[in-house]
Amino acid sequence: MSTERYNASEAEPRWQKVWEERGIFATANSDPRPKYYVLEMFPYPSGRIHMGHVRNYTMGDVVARYKRSMGLNVLHPMGWDAFGMPAENAAIERKVHPKAWTYDNIAAMKSQLKSMGLSLDWAREVATCDPAYYRHQQKMFLDFLRAGLVERKQSKVNWDPVDQTVLANEQVIDGRGWRSNAPVEQRELTQWFFKITAFSEDLLRAIDRLDRWPEKVRVMQRNWIGRSEGLLVRFALDPATAPPGENELKVFTTRPDTLFGAKFMAVAPDHPLATAAAKDNPALAEFIAECKRQGTAQEVIETAEKKGFDTGIRAIHPFDPAWKLPVYVANFILMDYGTGAIFGCPAHDQRDLDFVNKYGLGAIPVVCPPGVDPTKFEITDVAYDGDGTMINSRFLDGLTVEQAKEEVARRLESEIRGNAPVGERQVQYRLRDWGISRQRYWGCPIPIIHCDACGVVPVPEKDLPVVLPDDVTFDRPGNPLDRHPTWKHVACPQCGGAARRETDTMDTFVDSSWYFVRFTDPWIATAPTSRPVADRWLPVDQYIGGIEHAILHLLYSRFFTRAMEATGHVGLDEPFAGLFTQGMVVHETYQKQDGSFAMPSEVKVEVNGEHRRATLLATGEEVNIGSIEKMSKSKRNTVDPDDIITTYGADVARWFMLSDSPPDRDVIWTEEGVQGAWRFVQRLWRLIGEAAELGATAPAERPQDFSASALAVRKTAHGALAKVSEAIERLHFNVCLAYIREFYNTLNAAIGEVGANGGGPTPDFAWAVREAADILVKLFHPMMPHLAEECWAALGHKTLVAEEPWPPVEEGLLIEDTITLPVQVNGRKRAEVTVPRNAQNYEIEAAVLVLDAVQKALEGRVPKKVIVVPQRIVNVVG
């Protein structure tokens, strides 16, 4: 019997080498078996993997190894989201070239990932900074341009003053840059846009089909797209008051029913009408300037007072030429949404009510809540936005809100002023086009040439890729491509005259919007995809990654897939059939007396009874044990995966990552938990050693009959097999691991009992143990692949467990001849009853009623009813 400890640091590299030499994780596109595509979000090559990666990639690897053993042709690739700003920052700070820095990091992280024992097909590795990758992205940019899905337009953009670049709306969080955290400024720039809004309705509707996505992500995407139905109303302006050339004001409203409650109009400070009105009105111009200074930071918006400035312009009510409404410029109106103008109905909109209360314009209710006397219904400082009956609204009086909306729409649609109807039904979306221009070096060049004579000219496809120049300097702020001596100077492809390259590069989210497609055939050089190959592999069956990409990456990828479908590169619209968002890895924090943080590796935690005390290893200084936070450099509460793998082994890290918390929730990394995983590894190893010795005495042929103890072992094994399989299918990894431990406990006890009884095992028992040990090893193989190989070999097998099929469940073993049912009296458990499996309900009823415990609990009452739920429970009602 092997009593030696399992030596992970020796065994793990040895098995990794075997897997690699035999190439068992390479996936062939020609493999005819049913496919399964499992993918984890590829990493940015920052230089070191962190525990979040370990968690993410372990989950994916469990699925990959499990599905492989189920006989599926599994695609499980890995690559690098390799463009981006940290490389440029490194170039500035450390005087290294972004490319060298990136590829060094890739090499380092690749070796770390390999030490985790992941079953990846490294032959398909791609890096988005490789011209062999981004040339296809440039090709698709041109295809999208031709298809009308790319647009160049001047627009107000989010400018990050620290990173010196433009940000997409999705990359502005609370008014700050998502990377720099600097307050974002507004600038007017000419930018390239992907027309994601062309798919607004489709992106929204298709969310309903994503039934294997977390509800949370679906809701977030729905809200982000932000669809609302309403009416576009053209208000005529009173000519006596309107600025020259202005004769109407367009307003989008979702509440046309409240038109008779209108008290004012308001336009955004940057609305053309405001600009026109301010021309001859210095006080208004000053007010507009003040609004623009206010900024868009969240604190400012929340606390800012609703302010307006009466322009003196009067708008005419669409149903009453005599009814004049004052037009204000107001600081709370957004130019970005709708038409940048509203009509204000204070009685039924809180924001409008706050506004009129400030300017004394009054409020007339036009919707009366059910059961309220309309003559007594008044609005003072709380607006009513519920349902009800129309009042004070002329021809709408008595209608419901819905009927009134319809009636107003119908009348204004058919009323023509000028050449157009006054009202038009419209759907508005919050979603904006995706601005992809970035004023950075380390990104995919936009394949465009600007010619003074010909304008914007696409780079001819024969000239792709447009490759980034290597000889660039980072000694000054700004875009190195812009000041490169030669790179941007080219001949115009159309007229041959002097022209300039576009020096902006693409947002790195473009790179990650299609990498999952490229993985299906990363070798094809002539096109972004091999269409039949891509169509066979896609969609990704299971995608796993962090919730932080709920909108950004996941929405962009959905758009990109549609754009690729429209340009013939793929044959589907939804890239990810199943999505799983994993929780974060968190750790308690340690704060020194001076307020700075200490790392877990610098701290010793002692437990004395219920009290935990932490001291610095170096000095013995006591440190405060603080709150549990996401692992971060700033809180210094990170644990280095390398250290864990060196000390305990990759299998321990993998096992612990899966064991403690449900995979979609945060997991708390604790030293105790890791040691628990390590102990279990050692126990498994010992048990397999004992099982191997015992199993060696077993007959080769399956015995005809099994003794009770042997049968018990077999039932345990097959029961665990069924439960573990189901738990993996549902991605309930923590539960799955609990079942494996349960199986271990039972098998261990059974073997121990035989040892204690002396006399040696019977052949049938030895056979059952050998079978159970084989099953056990196969069950934990997806989580701890190295230990599993070592155990598999110790059990005398010459194959690799990684290539073994998942064992079939012997269903017959899961069906008991007799079953023990809990017996309740009035819903409380009072006894148990053991009956034959196929016992009739009346037989069970009879058996239950004679039980002492039941009689006692009934206290002499006559049972009114006995409910027998077959195979489940018996409840006596008395």
Next chain:
RNA sequence: GCGGACGUGGCGGAAUGGUAGACGCAAGGGACUUAAAAUCCCUUGAGGGGAACCUCGUGAGGGUUCGAGUCCCUCCGUCCGCACCA
């Protein structure tokens, strides 16, 4: 404000409407040891009882049901996302 998720022992958590607390961590006791580490065994929701067993118990209150952690309603709390969106 709107939307979503969640609330179970000392802790992480388990439980297709059917025996609440699987599995682990921590803790306590014991065995082995000169001792420690490692390992193994036992106990561990609260209260009562020598024991069999009994009572209470899944944020609070109500409801549906033979039966509710699970379904419905109201409320409280925590976390997350969105937010001057007309």
